[in-house]
Amino acid sequence: MKAKKETLDTVADTRWTTVADSLHSFLLLRIPLLTIVTENDDRLPQKVKTVVNARNFFYEIENVYGIMRVLAYGVGIIQSNSATMADCYLILIYINRLTNEFVRSSETKEFGRFVSKVVNIRLREFQNFYYAASFFLHPKYRGAGLLTDCRSQVYKTIAEYSKRIGNNQATTKMVIASLQRYEMKIGPYSLNYSKDDTPSSWWAM
Structure with a gap:
């Protein structure tokens, strides 16, 4: 029998995101x-x-891979050298939303609850308005999706910080x-943010 060149990936202790790679390799080499096993x-x-040979073996791997793929994607962005506090805030909310969907699914409910519990612990570390201000x-x-109460608290946080620095x-x-002009994209704040920009370079323009 000749198989393609895919190999069965193993999990590296120093990179937990390789769990997703390992699960994916099982699916590729099903x-x-x-x-x-047959031969x-x-x-x-x-x-x-x-x-x-268990009937649901690969089915369960596929379900778990669906969760781990999301986590690996999010962690990859957060661990990037170019990641900002705003990126971390956004990605953890994204992960939290998707893991909640897994909890609601009967196929992934049990494992989804475990993942959701861990994600919520990490998310609580970002539940302060300095991270929300960074996102804003x-x-x-520009704080897309923030509710009015959160936006008001962001303004308050920035005002308090302004006073704190003298x-x-x-x-x-x-x-x-x-x-307020920045939020409404008035004047110099109307400039678009391109892929070549960084937050620092954009604000320096």
């Missing part, structure tokens, strides 16, 4: 694995044959006025 029935341990101040996002009340009011 037919070769089943063929190997080597007398050589393989009974436990291996029982697991691989990122010119690519700005007087008049300067702080100017900062807030500038943020």
Whole structure:
């Protein structure tokens, strides 16, 4: 039997995202694995044959892979050297939303609950308004989707920070006025954020 060049990936202790790669390789090599078990029935341990031949073995792998793929994608972005606080805030919300969908699904409910619990623990670390302010101040996002109460708290957080670094009340009011123009894309704040920009370079223009 000739198989394609895909290999069965293993999990690396130092990179937990390789779990997704390992699960995906099982799905890619489903037919070769089943063929190997069939053609080597007398050589393989009974436990291996029982697991691989189980009716729902690959089905469950596919469900778990659906969750781990999302986590691997999110963690890959967060661990990027170019990731910002706003990126982390957005990605964790994205992961939280998708894991909640897995919890609602009967096929992935049990494992989804476990993943959701871990994600929620991590998400709580980002539940302060400095991260929300970073999301708001990122010119690519501009706080898209933030509710009115959260936006109000973002303005309050930025105003408090302005005072904390020594700005007087008049300067702080100017900062807030500038943020309002930024939110409405008025004047210099109407510039688009391109793929060649960074938050720092955009604000420096």
